[in-house]
Amino acid sequence: MTVRIPVGIDLGTTHSLIARTAGGVPACARVEGPSSLLPSVVHYGQAGAPVVGKAAKELAAEHPADTIVSVKRFMGRSLGDLDDKARAAYRLEPESAVPRFLAGGKSVTAVEVSAEILRALKSQAEREWGGAIAQAVITVPAYFDDAQRQATKDAGRLAGLEVLRIINEPTAAALAYGLDKKINGRFAVYDLGGGTFDLSVLALEDGLFRVLSTRGDTALGGDDFDRALLKLALEKMLGRAPDFDRDVGPQLRRFLYAARAAKEALTDSPNTQIELAGSAVNLERAELEQLPEVRGLVDRTLRIAKMALRDAGLSPSDLDGVVLVGGMTRMPLVRSAVGALFGKPPLADLNPDEVVALGAAIQADLLAGASPREDVLLLDVNPLSLGLETMGGVVEKLIPRNSTIPTTAAQVFTTFKDGQAAMDIHVVQGERELAADNRSLARFRLSGIPPVAAGMARVEVTFAIDADGILRVSAKEQSTGIAQAVEARPSHGLSEGEIDRMLMEAIDHADKDVEDRLLREAKVRAQQDIDETRKRIADHGFLLPEAERQLLELAVLNLEAALPESDLATLQMHQQMLTGLSNPFAERLMTYELERAVKGHQASEFVDSARSPVGATAAVQQKVQS
Amino acid sequence: MTALCPSCQKSCEAGAVCASCGALLPLEPGASHFQVLGLPERYDLGDDRLEARFKELHKLVHPDRHAQRAPDQRRLALQWTTALNDAHRVLKHPLARAVYLLRIRGIDLEKPGVQAARMPVEFLEEVMDQREALGLAKARGDLETVRQLAGQSRERAEFELGKLREHFEQFELTGQREELHRAAASATVLKYLQRFEEEVEAAEMDALELE
Numbered sequence: 001m002t003v004r005i006p007v008g009i010d011l012g013t014t015h016s017l018i019a020r021t022a023g024g025v026p027a028c029a030r031v032e033g034p035s036s037l038l039p040s041v042v043h044y045g046q047a048g049a050p051v052v053g054k055a056a057k058e059l060a061a062e063h064p065a066d067t068i069v070s071v072k073r074f075m076g077r078s079l080g081d082l083d084d085k086a087r088a089a090y091r092l093e094p095e096s097a098v099p100r101f102l103a104g105g106k107s108v109t110a111v112e113v114s115a116e117i118l119r120a121l122k123s124q125a126e127r128e129w130g131g132a133i134a135q136a137v138i139t140v141p142a143y144f145d146d147a148q149r150q151a152t153k154d155a156g157r158l159a160g161l162e163v164l165r166i167i168n169e170p171t172a173a174a175l176a177y178g179l180d181k182k183i184n185g186r187f188a189v190y191d192l193g194g195g196t197f198d199l200s201v202l203a204l205e206d207g208l209f210r211v212l213s214t215r216g217d218t219a220l221g222g223d224d225f226d227r228a229l230l231k232l233a234l235e236k237m238l239g240r241a242p243d244f245d246r247d248v249g250p251q252l253r254r255f256l257y258a259a260r261a262a263k264e265a266l267t268d269s270p271n272t273q274i275e276l277a278g279s280a281v282n283l284e285r286a287e288l289e290q291l292p293e294v295r296g297l298v299d300r301t302l303r304i305a306k307m308a309l310r311d312a313g314l315s316p317s318d319l320d321g322v323v324l325v326g327g328m329t330r331m332p333l334v335r336s337a338v339g340a341l342f343g344k345p346p347l348a349d350l351n352p353d354e355v356v357a358l359g360a361a362i363q364a365d366l367l368a369g370a371s372p373r374e375d376v377l378l379l380d381v382n383p384l385s386l387g388l389e390t391m392g393g394v395v396e397k398l399i400p401r402n403s404t405i406p407t408t409a410a411q412v413f414t415t416f417k418d419g420q421a422a423m424d425i426h427v428v429q430g431e432r433e434l435a436a437d438n439r440s441l442a443r444f445r446l447s448g449i450p451p452v453a454a455g456m457a458r459v460e461v462t463f464a465i466d467a468d469g470i471l472r473v474s475a476k477e478q479s480t481g482i483a484q485a486v487e488a489r490p491s492h493g494l495s496e497g498e499i500d501r502m503l504m505e506a507i508d509h510a511d512k513d514v515e516d517r518l519l520r521e522a523k524v525r526a527q528q529d530i531d532e533t534r535k536r537i538a539d540h541g542f543l544l545p546e547a548e549r550q551l552l553e554l555a556v557l558n559l560e561a562a563l564p565e566s567d568l569a570t571l572q573m574h575q576q577m578l579t580g581l582s583n584p585f586a587e588r589l590m591t592y593e594l595e596r597a598v599k600g601h602q603a604s605e606f607v608d609s610a611r612s613p614v615g616a617t618a619a620v621q622q623k624v625q626s
Numbered sequence: 627m628t629a630l631c632p633s634c635q636k637s638c639e640a641g642a643v644c645a646s647c648g649a650l651l652p653l654e655p656g657a658s659h660f661q662v663l664g665l666p667e668r669y670d671l672g673d674d675r676l677e678a679r680f681k682e683l684h685k686l687v688h689p690d691r692h693a694q695r696a697p698d699q700r701r702l703a704l705q706w707t708t709a710l711n712d713a714h715r716v717l718k719h720p721l722a723r724a725v726y727l728l729r730i731r732g733i734d735l736e737k738p739g740v741q742a743a744r745m746p747v748e749f750l751e752e753v754m755d756q757r758e759a760l761g762l763a764k765a766r767g768d769l770e771t772v773r774q775l776a777g778q779s780r781e782r783a784e785f786e787l788g789k790l791r792e793h794f795e796q797f798e799l800t801g802q803r804e805e806l807h808r809a810a811a812s813a814t815v816l817k818y819l820q821r822f823e824e825e826v827e828a829a830e831m832d833a834l835e836l837e
Contacts, residue, residue, distance in 0.1 A: 366690060368693075377685060377688055377691070378690065404711045404714065404715070406707055407711040407715065409712065412736075431827070433825065433828050464708070
């Protein structure tokens, strides 16, 4: 008898998490070794199932076009929506409106790539918890538009999940905070993730979690800080402004990983080193914080925060607190800027990486009814206004932003020509006055209007937003009752038929795929361990007693011999043995390096000698303060 | 008013939920936003009361509360919640509430031609001037002037809103339809001002994007 577990999933730009509640307490599954963070990276090899997570990330530098990172930026986007940067990073099918990655000899959409991440989370969690996962609440940035929400829901279905609800990340975070810390009052949630930023204002009272307003930017996140830091490092290294095409080229992804690691190191330490293409550069936190790009990014989040407050009719001092969500909020500059704006130190007692998944797990539990809680209710809003294009390309708003969902609105339009037999209906989302400046969601034509004088036919258009924030539009001619309904499935989304076909294919291959993938991932990781250990022995073997060194070498040989086997258990056993033996070595190495650094060796010399083996990961070492 | 609960067949008070069995009751077809919220049909609702009813009802009718119920109850939950959110959205907004109240009292401002007829010429001229000033400020990227114009417009709106409230109060007190027509004129002025404010906001957004 298997247990059925409702789960919450945070499908993030840089990493993804899965959580459930047990005994009313939410917790994340370990999905990547001991970590709850699965890198949102999918590698498509020429054969076999795709590789997901850390193993895929390791392959990203060497196979950039076959390895999809930050796929979230592509969700619900058409080829025309993408900027050159995004387009240049992959091989994309030129003729397809829905971006299709040509990776590992296949052609896959962002929805399919995301579904791979969801499947990996699901299978890892099922393994840890020993139950079957069928129902999930998946989170999206509050500022995701209709197409992006629909794409996320499709990815869930494709991964074999019943999507109980799509909820907003900041709302999920507030739920986790509200229940865990028992906070009451008006709160702002400042959510700066890998690729998106949102600020939501919520009222929390007596178990009612109500979003008052939300604003955001779906293209502002940690990635932008990484890029700014990389630019700084290159500038210091080259002594001039870098030209990304010439100075970086195909190394870009490797360099960006190094930049991210350096940025993270600067969270706890005032300075660090970044190594790019064999040379190391010192970086200070103060330098990063003074970069105009970095200041600009932080300022932009503050401006968005002010707009969200204005929408809610509040000023910063009206708030009882501000909650930090997303790994980027660990950056000291971000914390101090947020603290200064709101006039109080922000709350960060819950792990900012995990808090969204934890909140989603609570909501999943509420919806699946495993332990119904009468005391908690979540009321969310639509982040962007929905309207129709009218005469002269001007937008008539039917549902203003920050309306509590689910909701409906209707408006009557009349014909403008005598005998007009059809009316084109263009649905747009956004705040701008002209339809062309907003996001186009759907176009359809209501035909069969009776031939009457201009202004006499009356067409009622109804918008309905469901609890997932997804829109349905219908139109009806009032005298004849001719009606037409469309789900606002944008042209760059996937059709129902496409999803069903993918679903059937996925079910056919599901079991084999999971096994294949786990094995492939394990093999990639084993090879990395082998290479790394060999390199370490070659460089620093002298630190080990002879017996220990021989044992370690034996473990490496054993693991290598197990590599061609297609048996996961054997491979894992040998890998664990190697890990067990190399841990004490790593400690010795660390001690040795620390001593050397303290004795006054040049930091660059030290980094050079400890350079990572295959260069798949650029080494970033913290300089020790003496 | 009492009715028979379709779920338990006992008679119960009209409202969202049957007092006997806790099942959701069908939503009366054509119920006004006021009826959905169980509030009197008048302009001044008292902000607190509207918010309190909104929250109370959500706790009773929200689909999350009925996720495990039979399909017809889940459908009712969605209907109730949608009606509740729609009613709240309209009634919480001072202008939208006025326009709605006028409509159910027989004055439809959305009808073509109705609005322009109610506009005093001086006001139309004033609006034209303001729009021109906004256009210029936008073109120059002069955010300061844009904000100044927004401030003036808000002040003007506050003043008109006071008049609107008074006319409704008078109507509710005396039942004179002339007061409703005066309220309609104020509402029309406010609609123009709102449009202007939306434009100002769009201009501010543009400026923000450019910064």
